Amino acid sequence: MSKYSGIAxxxxxxxxxxxxGQSNSxxxxxxxxxxxxxxxxxxxxxxxxxxxxxxxxxxxxxxILAELxxxxxxxxxxxxxxxxxxxxxxxxxxxxxFGADVARLIDGVTKISKIAFSSREQxxxxxxxxxxxxxxxxxxxxxxxxxxxxxNMRTISCMPxxxxxxxxxxxxxxxxPIAHRLGIKTIxxxxxxxxxxxxxxxxxxxxxxxxxxxxxxxxxxxxxxxNQILEKxxxxxxxxxxxxxxxxxxxxxxxxFMQGKTIDQIFDVFAVRVIVDTVSDCYxxxxxxxxxxxxxxxxFKDYISMPKPNMYQSLHTTVLDKRAIPFEVQxxxxxxxxxxxYGIAAHWKYKLGMGAGGKGExxxxxxxIEKVKNMILDQLEAEDVTDIAKNIRNDxxxxxxxxxxxxxxxxxxxxxxTPIDLAYxxxxxxxHRMVGAKVNGKIVPIDYKLxxxxxxxxxxxxxxxxxxxWIDICKTASAKSKIRQWYxxxxxxxxxxxxxxxxxxxxKRNGINLSDExxxxxxxxxxxxxxxxxxxxxxxxxxxxxxxxxxxxxxxxEEYQKTYAADIEKIEVPQAPRKKPKxxxxxxxxxxxxxxxxxxxxxxxxxxxxxxxxxxxxxxxSIHKRECTNVPKDLNDCEExxxxxxxxxxxxxxxxxxxxxxxxxxxxxxxxxxxxIKLSNMHIFIHSLNSREVGDGKAMVTATIDVTGKxxxxxxxxKLSDISGIIEIKRL
Numbered sequence: 001m002s003k004y005s006g007i008a009x010x011x012x013x014x015x016x017x018x019x020x021g022q023s024n025s026x027x028x029x030x031x032x033x034x035x036x037x038x039x040x041x042x043x044x045x046x047x048x049x050x051x052x053x054x055x056x057x058x059x060x061x062x063x064i065l066a067e068l069x070x071x072x073x074x075x076x077x078x079x080x081x082x083x084x085x086x087x088x089x090x091x092x093x094x095x096x097x098f099g100a101d102v103a104r105l106i107d108g109v110t111k112i113s114k115i116a117f118s119s120r121e122q123x124x125x126x127x128x129x130x131x132x133x134x135x136x137x138x139x140x141x142x143x144x145x146x147x148x149x150x151x152n153m154r155t156i157s158c159m160p161x162x163x164x165x166x167x168x169x170x171x172x173x174x175x176x177p178i179a180h181r182l183g184i185k186t187i188x189x190x191x192x193x194x195x196x197x198x199x200x201x202x203x204x205x206x207x208x209x210x211x212x213x214x215x216x217x218x219x220x221x222x223x224x225x226x227n228q229i230l231e232k233x234x235x236x237x238x239x240x241x242x243x244x245x246x247x248x249x250x251x252x253x254x255x256x257f258m259q260g261k262t263i264d265q266i267f268d269v270f271a272v273r274v275i276v277d278t279v280s281d282c283y284x285x286x287x288x289x290x291x292x293x294x295x296x297x298x299x300f301k302d303y304i305s306m307p308k309p310n311m312y313q314s315l316h317t318t319v320l321d322k323r324a325i326p327f328e329v330q331x332x333x334x335x336x337x338x339x340x341x342y343g344i345a346a347h348w349k350y351k352l353g354m355g356a357g358g359k360g361e362x363x364x365x366x367x368x369i370e371k372v373k374n375m376i377l378d379q380l381e382a383e384d385v386t387d388i389a390k391n392i393r394n395d396x397x398x399x400x401x402x403x404x405x406x407x408x409x410x411x412x413x414x415x416x417x418t419p420i421d422l423a424y425x426x427x428x429x430x431x432h433r434m435v436g437a438k439v440n441g442k443i444v445p446i447d448y449k450l451x452x453x454x455x456x457x458x459x460x461x462x463x464x465x466x467x468x469x470w471i472d473i474c475k476t477a478s479a480k481s482k483i484r485q486w487y488x489x490x491x492x493x494x495x496x497x498x499x500x501x502x503x504x505x506x507x508k509r510n511g512i513n514l515s516d517e518x519x520x521x522x523x524x525x526x527x528x529x530x531x532x533x534x535x536x537x538x539x540x541x542x543x544x545x546x547x548x549x550x551x552x553x554x555x556x557x558e559e560y561q562k563t564y565a566a567d568i569e570k571i572e573v574p575q576a577p578r579k580k581p582k583x584x585x586x587x588x589x590x591x592x593x594x595x596x597x598x599x600x601x602x603x604x605x606x607x608x609x610x611x612x613x614x615x616x617x618x619x620x621x622s623i624h625k626r627e628c629t630n631v632p633k634d635l636n637d638c639e640e641x642x643x644x645x646x647x648x649x650x651x652x653x654x655x656x657x658x659x660x661x662x663x664x665x666x667x668x669x670x671x672x673x674x675x676x677i678k679l680s681n682m683h684i685f686i687h688s689l690n691s692r693e694v695g696d697g698k699a700m701v702t703a704t705i706d707v708t709g710k711x712x713x714x715x716x717x718x719k720l721s722d723i724s725g726i727i728e729i730k731r732l
Contacts, residue, residue, distance in 0.1 A: 108134025183343020
């Protein structure tokens with residue numbers, strides 16, 4: 001027994017060897033042992049933040065890969081994946097000892113550390129780009145990275161709260177969508193559940209409690225369903241295996257908190273999985289299930305005849321039992337089951353397609369890997385690296401749409417895709433020649449969002465001429481990339497002229513004045529990275545959308561101010577003298593006059609709070625507290641920074657402002673009455689007042705009142721604190 005077996009989520013080399021021995025795969029144990037000993041020596045006395053010996057992390061990652069059935073080189077790479085990044089060991093040493101394949105896998109998952117980046121986000125995006133390039137060459141790179149990330153999330157509790165949230169957010173944006181697209185459900189579900197614990201711990205706990213409360217009833221219910229199906233199939237279908245499962249916490253969270261449903265409204269919280277030997281048995285079981293239970297209309301999905309993009313196959317039907325309790329039944333073969341749980345990793349774990357009769361599965365696996373690689377390469381076309389995570393989320397998300405072509409072919413596209421996306425998925429030339437689209441025989445707008453089951457016909461012309469505006473309309477990174485590439489190669493002269501004009505206009509708007517010599521020197525410094533050789537390359541990139549000025553201008557303006565001007569605001573384009581702005585609702589908006597002002601409900605600013613304004617579309621300026629969570633910390637590094645405007649309170653703002661107080665007090669009779677009387681004596685207008693028990697003999701009173709400012713509110717809080725039993729008062 002391992003001396004570390006009592007440490008949660010850590011496994012040592014002995015446990016790894018045991019797992020490998022239980023596997024159906026053949027491993028080079030000598031090579032794996034050599035890799036372990038090398039890693040153990042290289043890491044030496046290094047320890048993780050928790051104090052655990054560092055070597056237990058790579059052995060634990062290797063165990064996850066062993067459970068997935070990955071091969072010898074992948075196991076070796078897992079054991080060695082941190083030696084290049086965290087010890088003096090070089091990649092050349094690893095290659096010499098363990099071969100080029102192992103070295104390439106390690107390099108693919110090693111972070112970039114020797115380059116200075118302008119922001120943490122850019123570093124993160126470049127690391128993702130590096131990993132995706134390696135993944136496009138060898139799919140094992142991302143499987144190792146997913147195992148590494150999963151183990152880090154299992155053991156992340158000792159890290160600072162913000163670090164946990166950052167990692168969790170990155171999982172939701174990048175790693176969980178990739179795991180979904182590769183079909184590795186076991187990792188995807190656990191990554192999402194672990195991440196949700198740190199992104200919304202209260203929501204996670206509520207769902208976890210709701211599921212656990214019904215655990216006994218659920219087990220009895222599922223057992224009853226299993227027995228009924230087995231009784232009917234016993235003499236008809238051989239080798240029927242049935243199991244029950246509960247939907248993952250994050251899946252329930254998406255439908256409750258994000259779609260506004262209650263758990264009672266979710267039909268597939270509980271499911272029964274039926275596994276049989278053949279495809280014909282799947283449809284026979286479906287007939288039996290619909291004979292025993294009442295099917296719910298429009299809740300049947302045939303993923304056997306129309307597999308998901310990640311190779312998932314199964315029959316799904318939602319039915320009602322005699323007590324009208326809804327539940328889902330999933331029916332599949334064993335081969336489908338392996339693919340559903342392990343996705344691409346099933347190729348190594350179960351050698352799908354290697355045996356007799358498996359040629360079709362092997363071909364489908366190869367095609368899927370090729371599709372994933374192509375999608376990855378499309379992400380890499382993003383010239384702004386910070387777009388990569390967003391592209392992955394868009395293209396790899398779960399809710400795919402199934403659309404038919406007029407010839408009856410099924411095309412799988414991301415949810416929210418337009419006919420433009422479909423055209424480019426069919427073929428690049430179809431996209432370039434597209435002029436319109438018909439859905440179910442009717443002409444639709446170019447930005448129409450396609451839905452499952454629709455028949456979409458792409459209308460084309462002879463000449464290639466995509467519209468540049470499509471870049472902002474289409475959903476997939478692939479379509480955006482191909483449109484940009486067309487303009488990049490076909491319209492270079494136009495791009496240069498347009499890009500130069502756009503840049504000069506933005507410089508003028510931001511008050512950036514430079515001589516011709518300074519201008520060239522400044523642009524070379526700010527925008528001419530390794531992919532741009534000449535100034536015309538920069539102009540062309542701006543023209544076809546490779547460089548998005550709204551993203552880079554805040555950094556350019558900051559650098560200009562630092563290098564050439566003491567105060568950029570003093571070098572504005574000459575304007576006619578302006579009158580002092582008038583106040584609206586007690587707030588003065590700099591640079592505007594008589595503008596509609598509204599106070600945001602998210603933070604309810606009061607006179608005395610530091611504030612900032614946001615120009616809304618059609619509703620004037622929304623006023624926020626500067627510390628509001630909806631206000632970017634760095635206005636120079638956010639989308640549309642020009643919409644944030646300076647503002648301040650008028651000196652004599654006598655208007656009443658709404659504010660909400662949360663009062664925690666010892667629970668007692670008359671508490672609410674005392675609060676009401678105290679507010680009334682101060683002549684405070686009360687909008688709402690309520691109380692509830694919060695446990696441990698305490699009560700919470702929530703009061704929404706009118707005050708004239710921050711200092712007035714402080715006085716109100718001070719007087720309320722005199723009430724007997726008050727523990728804490730805070731402004732919401």
